Amino acid sequence: MEDLLLLIHRIPYPPNKGDKIRSYHLLKHLAQHYRVHLATFVDDPDDWQHVPTVQAMCTSSHFGKLAPLAGRVRSLGGLVAGRSLSFDYYRNSAMQHWVDQTMQANAIGRVMVFSSPMAQYAEKYPQARRVVDFCDVDSDKWRQYAEKKPWPMSWLYRHEANALLAYERHVAKTCNASLFVSAPEADLFRKLAPESDARIGYFNNGVDTDFFSPERDYPSPYQAGERALVFTGAMDYWPNIDAVQWFATEVFPRLLAAQPKLRFFIVGARPAPAVLALGQQTGVVVTGTVPDVRPYIHHGEIAVAPLRIARGIQNKVLEAMAMGRPVVVSPQALEGIEAKPGTDLVLADGAEQFITTLSSMLAQPQDNARLGAAARATVQTHYSWPSKLARIEERLECS
Structure with a gap:
C-alpha cells in the first residue's frame, strides 16, 4: 500500500450524520487501498468521543480543536485582507506543522482534500498528486445567501462568495483533479472556472441501504393518531x-x-x-x-x-x-x-x-x-x- 494524506475539515464520524456521511465513506474507502494519514478538526465537543474510532482507521492522525468563536475572530483578519473568511476560519499553524512533518517523514505522493479551505495545507506540495473533493460549489451558496439577506449581511456574504470563488479557482487550477457531488454541480463550476475544465469531474453520494432499511423494526416516536x-x-x-x-x-x-x-x-x-x-x-x-x-x-x-x-x-x-x-x-x-x-x-x-x-x-x-x-x-x-x-x-x- 502507498501512503496518502487525507485532509478533512471536520472529523468524519458518526457515519449517519448528514454533513459527515460523504467524508466518512471517503475515509473508509481510502483506508482499504492506502495507508491513510488523516488531518482533521473537531468543532463539536461531543465529537471528541469519536476520535479513537477514527484513529483506528488511519496509519496516523491529527485532530485539531476548532473553536467556532476563535474561528470567526480569525475570519475577520481574512476579511480585512480581502481573503475568504472560510480560508482563515480553518487556518491553523499546528495543523500545518503536523502536515509538514508527516509529508516529509513518509515521502507522501498523494493528497486527498475534502472541502476547499483544507487545500491550504497541501499548497506547499505541488510535487504530490492532489485531488480535491469540493463537494459543492460553496461560493455559489454564499451568493445565494447574499440574495436572501438584508444589508449588511448581504454585503458580507457577497464578499465571501467572491473571495471564496477566487480561492476555489486557484485550488482547481493548481491541483490535479477537482471533484463535485453531482454533474450539475460540476457543470456550474466549469462555467465559473473554465480554465480548469479538463480537470473537473464528480462522484455522487451513495447511501448505506442496509442501515437505511425499511425492513428493520423501529419503535414509533409519534403519538397514536398523529x-x-x-x-x-x-x-x-x-x-x-x-x-x-x-x-x-x-x-x-x-x-x-x-x-x-x-x-x-x-x-x-x-x-x-x-x-x-x-x-x-x-x-x-x-x-x-x-x-x-x-x-x-x-x-x-x-x-x-x-x-x-x-x-x-x-x-x-x-x-x-x-x-x-x-x-x-x-x-x-x-x-x-x-x-x-x-x-x-x-x-x-x-x-x-x-x-x-x-x-x-x-x-x-x-x-x-x-x-x-x-x-x-x-x-x-x-x-x-x-x-x-x-x-x-x-x-x-x-x-
Whole structure:
C-alpha cells in the first residue's frame, strides 16, 4: 500500500450524520487501498468521543480543536485582507506543522482534500498528486445567501462568495483533479472556472441501504393518531432553517386546517433559535438531537424537502427514499438526484403546489406505498458507495 494524506475539515464520524456521511465513506474507502494519514478538526465537543474510532482507521492522525468563536475572530483578519473568511476560519499553524512533518517523514505522493479551505495545507506540495473533493460549489451558496439577506449581511456574504470563488479557482487550477457531488454541480463550476475544465469531474453520494432499511423494526416516536410530515437535517444550517421556516409559515397551516391530526416534525441537531421558535406554532414539533433519525423517517407519513437554497445532492432525500418513504421535494432539493418525478418521488414548486400535492397524498395514503417502493429500488440501483468512490482512485492514480 502507498501512503496518502487525507485532509478533512471536520472529523468524519458518526457515519449517519448528514454533513459527515460523504467524508466518512471517503475515509473508509481510502483506508482499504492506502495507508491513510488523516488531518482533521473537531468543532463539536461531543465529537471528541469519536476520535479513537477514527484513529483506528488511519496509519496516523491529527485532530485539531476548532473553536467556532476563535474561528470567526480569525475570519475577520481574512476579511480585512480581502481573503475568504472560510480560508482563515480553518487556518491553523499546528495543523500545518503536523502536515509538514508527516509529508516529509513518509515521502507522501498523494493528497486527498475534502472541502476547499483544507487545500491550504497541501499548497506547499505541488510535487504530490492532489485531488480535491469540493463537494459543492460553496461560493455559489454564499451568493445565494447574499440574495436572501438584508444589508449588511448581504454585503458580507457577497464578499465571501467572491473571495471564496477566487480561492476555489486557484485550488482547481493548481491541483490535479477537482471533484463535485453531482454533474450539475460540476457543470456550474466549469462555467465559473473554465480554465480548469479538463480537470473537473464528480462522484455522487451513495447511501448505506442496509442501515437505511425499511425492513428493520423501529419503535414509533409519534403519538397514536398523529400523521407526521418529517424534515431531517442539521438545524443550524441556513438552507435547512430557511426551508422549515418557509414550510411552517406558507404551507403547513393550510394543511393543518384540513387535517387536525397532522404534525410537522423538524428532526435534527443544533436547532437555531429561529427553528426553536417554530416549535411554538400549533402542530410543529422541533426534536433537537435524536439518537436515530430512522424511526422518524420510517413512521413518518411523508418526508418533505422544501429547500429554496441548495447546493449538491441532498442526503436527506436519498435516505428517505432508501427507507421506502414517499418524498416531496422542491426543484432545488431534487438537483443532481437520479430519480423520476411522479415515479420515484414527487416534485412541487412553490407553496400552492406543495399544498395541493401533500393534500392529495394525505387523502390517498394507499398510493404512497408504490411511490416508496420505487424510491428504494432507485436508490439501491444508483447509489452504491463502492461504485461511486471508484472515481476517486482513478483520479489519484492517473499519471
